Amino acid sequence: MIAETLRKLFIDTKILTKSLTSPQTPMEYLQEVLIPEVAVRLIQEDNRGITVEEAREIMIESVGFGAYVHSDENQEI
Numbered sequence: 001m002i003a004e005t006l007r008k009l010f011i012d013t014k015i016l017t018k019s020l021t022s023p024q025t026p027m028e029y030l031q032e033v034l035i036p037e038v039a040v041r042l043i044q045e046d047n048r049g050i051t052v053e054e055a056r057e058i059m060i061e062s063v064g065f066g067a068y069v070h071s072d073e074n075q076e077i
Helices: 002-011 026-046 052-061 063-069
Strands: none
Touching: 002 026, 026 052, 052 063
16 A cells, blocks of 8 residues: 555656656665555654654564564465
């Protein structure tokens, strides 16, 4: 949902251009920079009173859980 929204806002409207995101493509910039930053800000919003750094730490600490939950082994057939 985050990726789709950012794509509509920045890629489809041509706000993010190759010259602005170089050496990355606009889509790479969206995936590598904007999506993680939005995720951090949403974590911060959900946990009122924490800093951006604390939200980033929560995101980093949850990588293993996310990988487990979304792994192919846990997909229903």
